[in-house]
Structures are given as C-alpha cells and as structure tokens.
Amino acid sequence: MISRNRRLRTNESIRSLVRETSLTTNDLVLPMFVMEGGNKKEAISSMPGVFRQSLDLTVQTVKENYDLGIKAVNLYMKVSDHLKDNTGKESWNPDGLMQQTIKAIKDAVPEVIIMPDVALDPYSIYGHDGIIKNGKIDNDSTIEALVKMGISLAEAGADILAPSDMMDGRVLAMRQGLEENGFTEVGILSYAAKYASAFYGPFRSALDSAPVDAQEIPADKKTYQMDFHNSREALDEVLRDVEEGADIIMIKPGMPYLDIVSKVRELITQPIAVYQVSGEYAMLKAAAQNGWLDNDKVLIESLTSFKRAGADMIFTYAAPEVARLLNY
Ligand code: PBG
Numbered sequence: 001m002i003s004r005n006r007r008l009r010t011n012e013s014i015r016s017l018v019r020e021t022s023l024t025t026n027d028l029v030l031p032m033f034v035m036e037g038g039n040k041k042e043a044i045s046s047m048p049g050v051f052r053q054s055l056d057l058t059v060q061t062v063k064e065n066y067d068l069g070i071k072a073v074n075l076y077m078k079v080s081d082h083l084k085d086n087t088g089k090e091s092w093n094p095d096g097l098m099q100q101t102i103k104a105i106k107d108a109v110p111e112v113i114i115m116p117d118v119a120l121d122p123y124s125i126y127g128h129d130g131i132i133k134n135g136k137i138d139n140d141s142t143i144e145a146l147v148k149m150g151i152s153l154a155e156a157g158a159d160i161l162a163p164s165d166m167m168d169g170r171v172l173a174m175r176q177g178l179e180e181n182g183f184t185e186v187g188i189l190s191y192a193a194k195y196a197s198a199f200y201g202p203f204r205s206a207l208d209s210a211p212v213d214a215q216e217i218p219a220d221k222k223t224y225q226m227d228f229h230n231s232r233e234a235l236d237e238v239l240r241d242v243e244e245g246a247d248i249i250m251i252k253p254g255m256p257y258l259d260i261v262s263k264v265r266e267l268i269t270q271p272i273a274v275y276q277v278s279g280e281y282a283m284l285k286a287a288a289q290n291g292w293l294d295n296d297k298v299l300i301e302s303l304t305s306f307k308r309a310g311a312d313m314i315f316t317y318a319a320p321e322v323a324r325l326l327n328y
Pocket residue numbers: 117119121129164165199200201202203204221276277278279
C-alpha cells in the first residue's frame with residue numbers, strides 16, 4: 001500500500017492540521033423573538049432553551065452574546081392580535097415593536113449587526129407573508145408593503161434587511177426603495193431559496209403566526225415558498241436575487257437542504273447564509289433531552305456540516321451555547 005488515509009488521522013494534532021473547514025463564533029447569527037412589555041421572558045416549549053423576551057431583556061441578551069463573540073442578530077416580533085390585519089400596516093409603524101427594538105439595540109450595542117426579518121406573517125391575521133386579494137396572495141401589493149416596512153426598519157437603524165417572504169421581485173423593489181431614501185449602506189440578505197417546509201412548526205407556535213385557512217387559500221405557504229422536490233428552481237431563485245441586488249443569499253432550512261447549499265456555492269461568489277430552523281433545533285434538543293444524542297457534539301457536527309457544504313454564516317437558535325462551547 002502506498003497510500004494510507006489513516007496516517008493523517010493518527011492524533012488530534014495532525015487531524016487539526018489537515019482540517020478543511022472550521023466553525024467559529026464569527027459564523028453565527030442569533031435569531032431572537034421579541035414581545036411587548038417589560039421584564040418578561042417566556043419559554044417556548046418546543047424549543048428548549050429559547051425564549052420570547054420583552055425589549056429590555058432582549059437588549060441585555062444581545063449584549064451578553066456580543067461578549068461571547070456573536071456579532072449579528074436576526075429579529076422576529078410577537079405581534080399582539082389587535083395590531084394584526086390583512087395589510088400588515090403595523091410593520092411600518094415607526095413606533096412599532098420592531099422599530100423600537102432596533103433603536104434600543106443600536107443604542108446599547110452599536111457594533112452589533114441588526115438583521116430584522118422582513119415579512120408580513122407576524123402582522124397578518126391570516127399568518128401569511130402576503131396580502132390577500134381576490135382569494136390570492138397578491139405579489140405586487142405585498143411588495144409595496146414590504147418596501148415600506150424595509151424603509152421603516154432602515155430608518156430605525158437596521159444594518160441588513162432580511163426579506164423572508166418569497167414574493168417575486170421584492171429584492172429589486174427593496175433595493176430601489178433603500179437607494180431612493182438615502183439608505184445606500186443598508187444591505188439585503190435575501191431568503192432566496194426558502195422551501196415550504198414542515199420544519200418551521202416550532203417557530204410558528206413561538207410567534208403564533210401559523211397560516212390559517214383564509215378565503216380560498218389553504219393553510220400553507222406553497223404558492224410562494226418553494227416545493228421541496230426541486231433544486232434547479234433554487235438556483236434560479238438565487239441568481240435572480242443576486243441580479244436584483246442581494247448582498248447575501250440565504251438557503252433555508254439547513255440540514256435537509258445541504259445539497260442546495262453545495263450547488264449554490266458552486267454558482268455564486270456572494271456570501272451564503274444557512275438557517276438551522278426551529279424544527280431542526282427542536283429535533284436535536286428532543287433527542288438530547290432523552291439522552292439519545294450528545295447535545296454538544298451533534299450541535300457542533302450539524303453546524304460544521306453547513307460550513308463544509310459552503311455556508312459563510314449560520315443562523316441558529318443554539319448560537320449562545322455553541323459560542324460557549326467554542327470559547328471554552
Ligand atoms: C416568516 C419566517 C419563518 C421562518 C423565518 N421567517 C416561518 C415561515 O416562513 O412560515 C422560520 C424560521 C424557523 O423555523 O426557525 N417569514
């Protein structure tokens with residue numbers, strides 16, 4: 001035998017020398033759930049270790065995580081029922097919860113990159129990412145609403161808008177809206193290949209934002225999020241969003257879609273983000289709590305698989321505990 005692959009696996013020193021990828025806190029983005037009120041913290045039962053928090057506690061958590069090396073947060077609001085309607089207009093209220101949260105984080109920890117979610121579902125009485133018109137999710141009026149929301153979030157101090165709605169043409173419209181309003185420095189991280197996935201279940205219960213049967217529209221998001229049987233279509237979505245001015249491209253969910261991450265890595269030069277979504281997190285946690293999997297090891301292994309597939313950054317609810325593991 002001339003070649004013995006085991007030579008380079010003999011001990012940790014040699015393994016670490018030949019290691020092709022690594023996971024660091026630089027890769028992590030923390031998604032956070034914010035609710036109204038003060039000094040409030042509610043556990044999310046299907047996501048052990050994840051909480052909905054009022055603004056004051058959110059700011060504290062952002063600070064603590066910044067000290068652990070987590071430099072970016074992705075924000076979601078739990079919107080009170082009385083503020084929901086079909087237009088999502090609360091999303092561009094300059095005094096809305098998202099706008100207040102962005103301002104408070106910017107004041108307290110100006111170095112943190114704030115990436116608010118841009119989509120109407122938490123603001124929609126139907127739990128849909130779009131406005132319903134004539135029994136359909138109406139693409140173009142939804143875009144107008146999303147642009148208003150995006151500009152309002154930029155005014156509040158957002159660094160990077162993260163549209164997760166999957167309407168056609170929204171990246172270009174948002175880019176134009178930002179340019180026209182002087183927000184040339186505000187970036188766009190586009191959820192370009194976002195699949196209609198059952199892995200979003202725990203997230204929707206955290207925000208009480210699950211789609212409901214509305215007019216003739218079924219309680220799913222299949223007319224705008226992608227069909228999980230497809231991969232060429234994902235490449236098309238990604239190329240379009242890059243052309244429309246997206247700075248960063250998101251693929252979502254993560255672990256069941258690593259083939260897509262890898263193909264997109266071959267296709268574009270822009271940074272790629274991958275989302276370890278709520279259902280993936282819930283699966284790992286449930287197995288770990290039962291003693292069936294080693295929590296720390298499966299977290300590091302699953303997140304490293306995103307890096308290996310070609311991701312530059314990872315959205316994960318486990319960011320704080322992973323940062324502690326990496327810093328130990
Ligand atoms: C809403 C949005 C969703 C997620 C992120 N933004 C849910 C959905 O599309 O229904 C899912 C995140 C997760 O499951 O962790 N536009």
